Amino acid sequence: MQALLEPLQAADDPRQYFHATYLRTTIAASQEIRRGGFLDAEWVERWDVAFAGLYVDALETATAGHLPSRPWQVAFGAARELPALRHVLLGMNAHINFDLPQAIVGVISDSEFDDAVLMARREADHETIDRVLAARVAAEETELVKISGPGPLLDRMLRPLSRVGTQRFLRESRKKVWANAFALSRARRQGQDRYAAVLAELEELTAAKVASLTAPGQVLLRLATTGFGVRLRQDELA
Numbered sequence: 001m002q003a004l005l006e007p008l009q010a011a012d013d014p015r016q017y018f019h020a021t022y023l024r025t026t027i028a029a030s031q032e033i034r035r036g037g038f039l040d041a042e043w044v045e046r047w048d049v050a051f052a053g054l055y056v057d058a059l060e061t062a063t064a065g066h067l068p069s070r071p072w073q074v075a076f077g078a079a080r081e082l083p084a085l086r087h088v089l090l091g092m093n094a095h096i097n098f099d100l101p102q103a104i105v106g107v108i109s110d111s112e113f114d115d116a117v118l119m120a121r122r123e124a125d126h127e128t129i130d131r132v133l134a135a136r137v138a139a140e141e142t143e144l145v146k147i148s149g150p151g152p153l154l155d156r157m158l159r160p161l162s163r164v165g166t167q168r169f170l171r172e173s174r175k176k177v178w179a180n181a182f183a184l185s186r187a188r189r190q191g192q193d194r195y196a197a198v199l200a201e202l203e204e205l206t207a208a209k210v211a212s213l214t215a216p217g218q219v220l221l222r223l224a225t226t227g228f229g230v231r232l233r234q235d236e237l238a
Contacts, residue, residue: 017084018091025136032132038125051103055095070207071098078214090210096173097230098206104181113185133170173229183232205230
């Protein structure tokens, strides 16, 4: 990821903002693994690698001139002049809402989804990631201010509220991610066609959410109202 960041920075590519943020949070997660903060460090490491791999694949696909998944097409295609924070939020939304459920089902078998004790442990580690990300919010805000300056007065006045909102929507989206991962597991048991159909729905829901974040205005306040995550239809969650 460090090697991929350098050409983005050299080209002043706005994709650098999410990439740098993700790199720092990945380092923070790795430190938490080494600290012993997870119930199953080996599983979390496999999950983290699978998760990061989906983003790297999308970035390399786009860099090669091909089309990545729809959420990443929207995130990567956003106007260059959008603030750095907006580019970070676009990448976070694509990666958390679309990639994360896939990473979860990639490292948890369908039989393991049926093991309530094991899944309680997996969910506890999933929630620990929430705390790692929440702890990074203030530091990432500082990094973005270094890049783009303090911003307009209204942005500065709203910053404490935005920080709380960011932490809240991270928790909210990850709860939806967990439910969507169960839906993907159920679809996978019904065959590849059903899995592809449910994944396609998740892709379109996420792309629509990412597109909504490109609209003008205070995006964090809008997210506080509308929510960050996406949710598959109830019949797929049942």
